[in-house]
Amino acid sequence: MFAQFGYGVLVVTFILSLFGLGAALRGALTKSYPWAESARRAMLLTFPLITLSSLALIYLLVKSHYEVQYVYSVTSNSMPLYLRITALWGGQAGSLLFWAWLLSAFTSAITLRKWERDGEFLPWVILVSSVTLAFFLALIIFFENPFVSWWQTASGEVAAMFRPAGAVSLTPRDGQGLNPLLRHPGMIIHPPLLYLGFVAFVIPFAFAIAALITGRSDDRWIRITRRWTMWAWLFLSLGLVLGARWAYDVLGWGGYWGWDPVEIASLMPWLTGTAFLHSVIIQEKRGMLKQWNMLLIILTFDLVLFGTFLTRSGVLSSVHSFAQSAIGPMFFAFIGLTFVSSVSLLIYRWNDLKAEVELKSMFSREALFTLNNLLFMGVLIVCFWGVIFPLISELVTNQKVTVGPPFYERATAPLFGALMLLMGVAPLSAWGGSTIKTLGRAVWKPALAAGLVMAVIFAAGVHNVVALIGFGLVALVIFVTLYEFWRAALSRRKTSGENFFLALWKLAGRNRRRYGGYIIHISMVLMAIGILGIEVFQTETQGTLPQGSSLELAGYRVKFDSVAQFDTTGGRNVTRAVVSVFKDDRYLGDIYPRRDYYYESSQPMTIPGLYSTLADDLYVILVDWQPISASGATFKVYHNPLVNWLWIGTVIFIFGTLVAAWPEKELQVAG
Amino acid sequence: MQSSPNFGRVKFILGGLLILAAVVYLIASSTRANAEYFMTVDELHAKGNSVIGRNLRVSGAIVGDTIQYDPQTLNLTFEVASIPGDNKEIEAAGGLAAVLHQAVIDPQRARLKVIYNGPKPDLLRDEAQAIMTGQLGENGIFYVDELLLKCPTKYEEAVPAQVNGN
Numbered sequence: 009m010f011a012q013f014g015y016g017v018l019v020v021t022f023i024l025s026l027f028g029l030g031a032a033l034r035g036a037l038t039k040s041y042p043w044a045e046s047a048r049r050a051m052l053l054t055f056p057l058i059t060l061s062s063l064a065l066i067y068l069l070v071k072s073h074y075e076v077q078y079v080y081s082v083t084s085n086s087m088p089l090y091l092r093i094t095a096l097w098g099g100q101a102g103s104l105l106f107w108a109w110l111l112s113a114f115t116s117a118i119t120l121r122k123w124e125r126d127g128e129f130l131p132w133v134i135l136v137s138s139v140t141l142a143f144f145l146a147l148i149i150f151f152e153n154p155f156v157s158w159w160q161t162a163s164g165e166v167a168a169m170f171r172p173a174g175a176v177s178l179t180p181r182d183g184q185g186l187n188p189l190l191r192h193p194g195m196i197i198h199p200p201l202l203y204l205g206f207v208a209f210v211i212p213f214a215f216a217i218a219a220l221i222t223g224r225s226d227d228r229w230i231r232i233t234r235r236w237t238m239w240a241w242l243f244l245s246l247g248l249v250l251g252a253r254w255a256y257d258v259l260g261w262g263g264y265w266g267w268d269p270v271e272i273a274s275l276m277p278w279l280t281g282t283a284f285l286h287s288v289i290i291q292e293k294r295g296m297l298k299q300w301n302m303l304l305i306i307l308t309f310d311l312v313l314f315g316t317f318l319t320r321s322g323v324l325s326s327v328h329s330f331a332q333s334a335i336g337p338m339f340f341a342f343i344g345l346t347f348v349s350s351v352s353l354l355i356y357r358w359n360d361l362k363a364e365v366e367l368k369s370m371f372s373r374e375a376l377f378t379l380n381n382l383l384f385m386g387v388l389i390v391c392f393w394g395v396i397f398p399l400i401s402e403l404v405t406n407q408k409v410t411v412g413p414p415f416y417e418r419a420t421a422p423l424f425g426a427l428m429l430l431m432g433v434a435p436l437s438a439w440g441g442s443t444i445k446t447l448g449r450a451v452w453k454p455a456l457a458a459g460l461v462m463a464v465i466f467a468a469g470v471h472n473v474v475a476l477i478g479f480g481l482v483a484l485v486i487f488v489t490l491y492e493f494w495r496a497a498l499s500r501r502k503t504s505g506e507n508f509f510l511a512l513w514k515l516a517g518r519n520r521r522r523y524g525g526y527i528i529h530i531s532m533v534l535m536a537i538g539i540l541g542i543e544v545f546q547t548e549t550q551g552t553l554p555q556g557s558s559l560e561l562a563g564y565r566v567k568f569d570s571v572a573q574f575d576t577t578g579g580r581n582v583t584r585a586v587v588s589v590f591k592d593d594r595y596l597g598d599i600y601p602r603r604d605y606y607y608e609s610s611q612p613m614t615i616p617g618l619y620s621t622l623a624d625d626l627y628v629i630l631v632d633w634q635p636i637s638a639s640g641a642t643f644k645v646y647h648n649p650l651v652n653w654l655w656i657g658t659v660i661f662i663f664g665t666l667v668a669a670w671p672e673k674e675l676q677v678a679g
Numbered sequence: 680m681q682s683s684p685n686f687g688r689v690k691f692i693l694g695g696l697l698i699l700a701a702v703v704y705l706i707a708s709s710t711r712a713n714a715e716y717f718m719t720v721d722e723l724h725a726k727g728n729s730v731i732g733r734n735l736r737v738s739g740a741i742v743g744d745t746i747q748y749d750p751q752t753l754n755l756t757f758e759v760a761s762i763p764g765d766n767k768e769i770e771a772a773g774g775l776a777a778v779l780h781q782a783v784i785d786p787q788r789a790r791l792k793v794i795y796n797g798p799k800p801d802l803l804r805d806e807a808q809a810i811m812t813g814q815l816g817e818n819g820i821f822y823v824d825e826l827l828l829k830c831p832t833k834y835e836e837a838v839p840a841q842v843n844g845n
Contacts, residue, residue, distance in 0.1 A: 375691075389706070410717055411714055412715055414709075415714075419706055552751050632748075632798070632799060
């Protein structure tokens, strides 16, 4: 019943989105307000409809309707309520539905804004969103339907939407359950955050296309979508970091990022999106890079589709590809179609989007921003090359060759380093024209301070070149950014008479994007500290210990106290070791590395025991144990210096982005 | 500002090209240093000595009986049976689960002995797919640096095992 209802609602929504598409087109072409309004209402109606359909699926998930194939494949009797609800995005069909739901929500939100000034955009924005929505709904209805049920026929079990002739309904007693690896708080919010980021980028894309079609060459589309883009970027970034945190907590290999094709697929839209966030500022301030911004948002949109496709299609072998299906060619066709048509439009409007000002000085702020964009593109090209290299090499040499993490690390490290250098230098440059002299005059003091920091670190015994350069750049960015805050607050205090902190507060309030951006820069280099720490200085040891004896690593001593095995909730058997951690013979506390064995999927899962400080993480994995005898257990111990700064940086990053994305009341210019 | 507009443009185009060249260099040199060659066990046997010492990525079906693990030294050895490298071929043969099963039960299938040092992975079991990165030794044993495992049976196109009609 609920399955048929959910499916029926989706079919209606699909037809509605096709109608909205037609109405928007007609409204735009004939400049007919009633048609545009009709399209808008159709769009507004898709949201409650898809919500209904999603609720139907959630109902089936929560009520254990295993006769529905999707429910059968992602839930089981032993799963708690919250996992059953979040199983909505635990599999392919459900996550496509979730995607469509987010898109209808965002598009509805955008159509509810006041459109007086930008009425000409409205039908085109609706058109672009309805095309995308219709594509996803078609995928769900025709290829990846979450409402398909099991039927018993004479020839065996089949999955179908409607009862085949002579078949009886089939209800399994229990489902397969969500992959245990995905039953982690980080994994529960990681996909929706990533999807929030993915889908939110559709909105600036829709406006960009609307601007291209209507021929408006000003920066109106950028100003309208500025905050959307920032929120999209925030969610996408958080999705990435949470994925890293999940890998660190659950995958038990002591790392957080493996340059897996699927990770890269979600990083790529982030790279173009980040470049876009920077380069739109140049268009707003200087009227330059208009064509480039269009290209960036088109790329971001198609990389978002590519990312969704890659995570869900299984074309590339990866830890994420637990789903393989027929939707691959559809995605490819849609990506190709949207890319070619968008770029054709851009070429058609190319001359209208010429820069209003020529780039003059090599060291002006706009030149440095452009350089920043080129570097992001460089990282993007490295990533793209790494992902498609196996396919290319197979075509050319008939031998499949792939590149692993060392390739990405080696090729991107200098580019990321250059980006950090820019973060340190660019805030000191001026719009229009800085010369190397004026810039040098501003930079030398913080650069000297950063050099001193490097010298101190060197004297402290760190002789690794990558780490020295990295920490030097981190110091440069922090000094320059703090100096910028300091200088601006001081001058404001002088003119306004406010005290220093009030001046600082008001200052950030007046120019949120700029100062929010600076806070984000600081957060990025804090994250860089964590990444440098674990990448350069990680050490490890392993050993089999009898009860009561210890392993030593990096000044720490871990003592194996006991191990216990017991059944617990969620259908798992847990083997949990108690390990006490000492430093310089001072007892610091106990940690509990464990292994969870899931009966229903007969899959074990390794959860490390973590002793975490600002300086380092001690990361202990229970590798193996002897059940009864006293011969002990085997542990692998990682020492991950500074890695906590990666997560601390993330918190500051959220704060900075909120500062930048918060509505600016005083800057709402009228007319 | 005395320079002609043309010169200004050339300057930036040169700068852009320089960055592009740097990126191309980084990609080319990193690719050369870190390329891993995908091979099936059959191909590995056919190439023999010519690939000794190269970074290889080999995929195979784990033969459960051959798994030996010493928790003291963390030495893990097992054998993998050859499976096709091409996704289409795998699909044509009835999906990954079927291909892995066939490979393991077929005594004629080419096998490769593998040594890995480290914690025993959770997914290591009979008829799992091992995706291994490492080098072939002169003794014909494959020394694995990185071991990735995939068990397809559970999460793909499975039909319910226990059912009650109603």
